[in-house]
Amino acid sequence: xxxLEAWDDLSNIPADPPVMxxxxxxxxxxxxxxxxxxxxxxxxxPRSTVILLQHPAExxxxxxxxxxxxxxxxxxxxxxxxxxxxxxxRHKDLEILLTQPNTLLLYPSKTAIDIRAMENDTDSYxxxxxxxxxxxxxxxxxxxPILHNIKQVKLLTSNTSxxxxxxxxxxxxxxxxxxxxEALSQLERDPKxxxxxxxxxxxxxxxxxxxxxxxxxxKEFLIxxxxxxxxxxxxxxxLLRSTQEELPDxx
Ligand SMILES: [Zn+2]
Numbered sequence: 001x002x003x004l005e006a007w008d009d010l011s012n013i014p015a016d017p018p019v020m021x022x023x024x025x026x027x028x029x030x031x032x033x034x035x036x037x038x039x040x041x042x043x044x045x046p047r048s049t050v051i052l053l054q055h056p057a058e059x060x061x062x063x064x065x066x067x068x069x070x071x072x073x074x075x076x077x078x079x080x081x082x083x084x085x086x087x088x089x090r091h092k093d094l095e096i097l098l099t100q101p102n103t104l105l106l107y108p109s110k111t112a113i114d115i116r117a118m119e120n121d122t123d124s125y126x127x128x129x130x131x132x133x134x135x136x137x138x139x140x141x142x143x144x145p146i147l148h149n150i151k152q153v154k155l156l157t158s159n160t161s162x163x164x165x166x167x168x169x170x171x172x173x174x175x176x177x178x179x180x181x182e183a184l185s186q187l188e189r190d191p192k193x194x195x196x197x198x199x200x201x202x203x204x205x206x207x208x209x210x211x212x213x214x215x216x217x218x219k220e221f222l223i224x225x226x227x228x229x230x231x232x233x234x235x236x237x238x239l240l241r242s243t244q245e246e247l248p249d250x251x
Contacts, residue, residue, distance in 0.1 A: 027067055027200075033207050035200035036071070044196060045074040046188055047124040050180050051097060052080045053140060055132030058176075065177035066131055068200040078180075080131075085143040097126050098146050104128065105150040106183055107141065112152035115186050127183055131176045155182055177201055 024034035050073065052066055059066075059082065070078045079097075081087070087094040097103060103126040104118070118125070128150065130137040141147055177197060184193035 035203040038199040038203040040196040043074045046184050048127050050078045051128045052131045053086050054082045055136040058132045065175045069177045069180050072197045104153045107152045108154045112154040115153040
């Protein structure tokens, strides 16, 4: 009962709407829907470097996860190159990276080996991901012969994507962020990459669901995976999120 009253009290606190749509300097989203507070407290610094080969259309999507990866990792551990084929003269140093012996291409070909089979005592890997839809990724691969010579690895995971806003072609299809985080965790035998890097995605999904985005998953599934929005007002939910850090530990 006391809890219910507390909710009532909280819901009466006025939360003024923003005067204008100010963009967050980091994630470039309107400040009210910024997910930066869900980023790891300290940027993660894996031994390996993630290299995203990004299809130009990917950047224009309104829901995109590459910035979450970029902001969650130390700046030299996530490199993004844009284009429909690679490398191009403007892709500084990419050719060197793509031809190093410790470079791996995450690509689900017939010859790709399970990423967990890779030695993890090497200093570091360059982990190359193609960022785009599956047809875009195939087209990039086909027009970038340099990629054909890179050792190919694949992710074997039963994790269903938590990125439920963006329609997934098949179950088990992961967003760029989820793919990179899972790959880092498997490669470096450390679950913290999936645990910490995916938090902004959970925040984004929660916000989108609260605002009526259509999902293709059952409510039951969403509750089970804790991505279903709590049955409280948007405003209150936001207020609670923004004050969560400042509240004293109540246990
Ligand atoms: Zn932000």
